[in-house]
Amino acid sequence: MTDPERALETRTSGEQRMPDPWGVKRAENLLQSLEGVLSARVVVSPVGEVTEVHVLAQAGTHPKQVVRNVESALLAQLGLKVDHRKISVAQTADVKPIEALEQSAVRQAALKRAIIFQKVDVRPSRASRVAITVSLMVEGQDVTGEVDCADTSKARVQGAARATVGALDKVLPQGTVELDGCKLVKAFDMEFAFAVVHCVEGRGDPRMLTGTCEVQDSEERAAALSVLDATNRWIQSRR
Secondary structure (H helix, E strand, O other): OOHHHHHHOOOOOOOOOOOOOOOHHHHHHHHHOOOOEEEEEEEEOOOOOEEEEEEEEOOOOOHHHHHHHHHHHHHHHHOOOOOHHHEEEEEOOOOOOHHHHHHHHHHHHHHHOOOEEEEEEEEEEEOOEEEEEEEEEEOOEEEEEEEEEEOOHHHHHHHHHHHHHHHHHHHOOOOEEEEEEEEEEEEOOEEEEEEEEEEEOOOOOOEEEEEEEEOOOOHHHHHHHHHHHHHHHHHHOOO
């Protein structure tokens, strides 16, 4: 038996495995233990000569360094000298966990939006009236709109929508937005805020836009978001 054959010969006592006269599995396990190596396959001739070594490495690992590591490991651990031209290295794509991809996608989508909703505050102003403030973020800048209205459900919904339109008007590069109305509607056993706005540019005809948002946290929040739902695309195209 030649030295390479003897170096590759392996049979661990107590393990049940397929016959491996040339010790291929031992060589492959050794290579898979190297830093940056995901898998390895060693191909030998009928007489036990190593003819090919295929390595799958992580993205970002330098192929030449992987080849040198493979050569050194086989020589140092198994006494096997393999020509570097017989070693091929493939690399995986830079794969991220699905949770990281989802978070990144949400973050990128938020950055691309022209207007980002932050919050709506409702506080008493005077007898039977409330002050509603809608806070938005536009390219890192805080923008607010405020409306004083009667303390009724219908008035607060309208007030939150008008406060949102007021904030939007402060940041529009051109044109203006007018609220036609916002009301609560019920459908499919759920309640929605439904907003209708008109966007006006120059002397052209006003463009009617509609938006909806399911009522979850509060009616006022849903009203503000329904206005943004109606206007976000129109505003995005003009910024």
